Amino acid sequence: MKTYQRIPGDESFRDSISTVDQQGRRNFLFPKKPKGKLYNKRTIASIIYLVVFFSMPFIKVEGEPLFLFNVIERKFIFFGQIFWPQDFFIFAIGFLTFIVFVILFTVVFGRVFCGWACPQTVFMEMVFRKIEYWLDGDSSAQKRLHEMPWNGFKIRKRAVKITVFYALSFLIGNFALSYIIGMDNVLLMIHDGVGAHPVTFSALIGFTTVFFFVFYWFREQACLVVCPYGRLQGVLLDRKSMVVAYDYVRGEPRGKVQKGTAAEDLGDCIDCAACVRVCPTGIDIRNGTQLECTNCTACIDACDAIMVSLQRMEGLIRIDSEENIARGQKKLWNSRTKGYTALLGVLIGVLVTLLVTRTDVDATVLRTPGQIFQTQPDGRLSNIYTIKFANKTRKDLPMTLKLENMSGEIQVVGNALVAPRESYAQSPFFVKLKRKQIERRKTPIVIGVYQGKKRIKTVETTFFGPGY
Ligand code: SF4
Numbered sequence: 114m115k116t117y118q119r120i121p122g123d124e125s126f127r128d129s130i131s132t133v134d135q136q137g138r139r140n141f142l143f144p145k146k147p148k149g150k151l152y153n154k155r156t157i158a159s160i161i162y163l164v165v166f167f168s169m170p171f172i173k174v175e176g177e178p179l180f181l182f183n184v185i186e187r188k189f190i191f192f193g194q195i196f197w198p199q200d201f202f203i204f205a206i207g208f209l210t211f212i213v214f215v216i217l218f219t220v221v222f223g224r225v226f227c228g229w230a231c232p233q234t235v236f237m238e239m240v241f242r243k244i245e246y247w248l249d250g251d252s253s254a255q256k257r258l259h260e261m262p263w264n265g266f267k268i269r270k271r272a273v274k275i276t277v278f279y280a281l282s283f284l285i286g287n288f289a290l291s292y293i294i295g296m297d298n299v300l301l302m303i304h305d306g307v308g309a310h311p312v313t314f315s316a317l318i319g320f321t322t323v324f325f326f327v328f329y330w331f332r333e334q335a336c337l338v339v340c341p342y343g344r345l346q347g348v349l350l351d352r353k354s355m356v357v358a359y360d361y362v363r364g365e366p367r368g369k370v371q372k373g374t375a376a377e378d379l380g381d382c383i384d385c386a387a388c389v390r391v392c393p394t395g396i397d398i399r400n401g402t403q404l405e406c407t408n409c410t411a412c413i414d415a416c417d418a419i420m421v422s423l424q425r426m427e428g429l430i431r432i433d434s435e436e437n438i439a440r441g442q443k444k445l446w447n448s449r450t451k452g453y454t455a456l457l458g459v460l461i462g463v464l465v466t467l468l469v470t471r472t473d474v475d476a477t478v479l480r481t482p483g484q485i486f487q488t489q490p491d492g493r494l495s496n497i498y499t500i501k502f503a504n505k506t507r508k509d510l511p512m513t514l515k516l517e518n519m520s521g522e523i524q525v526v527g528n529a530l531v532a533p534r535e536s537y538a539q540s541p542f543f544v545k546l547k548r549k550q551i552e553r554r555k556t557p558i559v560i561g562v563y564q565g566k567k568r569i570k571t572v573e574t575t576f577f578g579p580g581y
């Protein structure tokens with residue numbers, strides 16, 4: 114097996130990042146426009162992603178959005194299902210499941226989410242960066258524009274870019290807002306004008322400005338210094354994790370064939386730096402897995418193009434594990450990968466089961482405070498209770514109550530018992546029992562709460578009697 118010797122002195126990547134210079138100032142990156150099979154696949158994936166992002170706020174289920182995260186009114190809708198504060202435990206379990214899922218997924222499959230599905234990366238690399246290439250040209254043209262003194266040409270270029278970026282950020286801000294307050298409210302706000310909704314409009318301008326700042330200036334720094342998931346990579350990845358990796362066994366010693374050097378003395382890496390030039394976070398993947406790598410796969414495409422032009426095998430940079438590369442093996446599935454993937458399947462199953470078995474109506478029965486028993490004109494004894502409903506559906510639901518463990522009458526006070534749509538309600542009711550059924554001061558009773566013929570809840574409580 115070939116051994117890899119790092120070139121002495123080439124260690125600066127360990128204690129510095131390429132986006133900050135020696136004086137601590139921001140080093141702007143001008144990555145070369147990627148092209149290749151994986152970039153094409155990312156483009157297709159991001160088109161689907163964007164279509165979903167921009168169309169979902171318009172999709173409705175029974176008059177409500179498909180997704181809503183209204184933290185202000187504590188109303189959450191997932192796949193058309195309304196979730197209430199009572200469903201908090203599903204959120205808690207769902208959130209824990211999600212965290213475990215993310216950890217296991219990252220341990221096995223690395224940061225594929227970052228490069229392919231994270232909204233920051235999708236909008237930055239597949240929307241704003243593409244527009245930037247279109248407006249300002251490829252890497253070298255952008256660098257020239259950046260370095261040139263301010264003149265009419267540069268002012269015009271910058272003005273166009275700022276206008277386009279801000280307009281796009283405003284559009285994204287509107288859609289982001291629609292996931293919080295609903296598209297109907299956003300359209301209403303547009304219809305009524307800014308003056309009618311100053312608070313919402315201020316929030317919208319806030320969103321827009323943050324998006325603009327991130328996509329125009331902050332860029333890869335969001336992944337490097339803000340994103341907690343990115344910061345966790347150091348503890349989540351290990352030698353078996355599948356990541357974008359350079360095959361140093363095959364590639365080293367790197368170098369161009371020169372006079373006096375035999376081609377067979379060198380590895381496959383010709384040290385052309387094409388992989389570095391396309392990297393949106395400015396790293397050299399040949400230094401190994403680094404915190405900055407978002408697994409965007411642009412370097413794979415760049416290196417494959419070089420390998421094809423040299424008539425060498427593709428995949429000098431590829432998605433692989435450090436262990437596979439070191440051992441020269443091509444094992445995609447090891448026992449840990451299989452085990453973790455099975456566990457991920459189980460976690461998803463748990464979450465789906467929780468969602469599917471969630472009830473539409475929650476009911477609680479409480480004894481009315483300060484009341485004991487009353488004697489009815491017919492000699493029966495009665496206790497008064499209150500039933501509280503939380504109807505999570507979009508329909509008014511007629512409800513009925515039944516005594517489950519003994520005969521007796523339940524009489525609802527007022528009109529028929531109805532749980533009104535998407536709201537809380539409460540209603541008092543009497544339980545009437547014959548005197549002979551009461552053998553002690555507190556008789557256990559069981560009340561069934563029915564929605565139509567379906568019993569949605571069984572409540573155990575007590576019936577106060579005089580005591581014998
Ligand atoms: S090293 Fe490669 S995969 Fe990682 S961020 Fe740079 S270009 Fe993307």
Ligand code: SF4
Nearest residue numbers: 382383385386388416
């Ligand atoms: S693109 Fe490939 S050949 Fe060129 S420097 Fe990077 S790893 Fe080496």
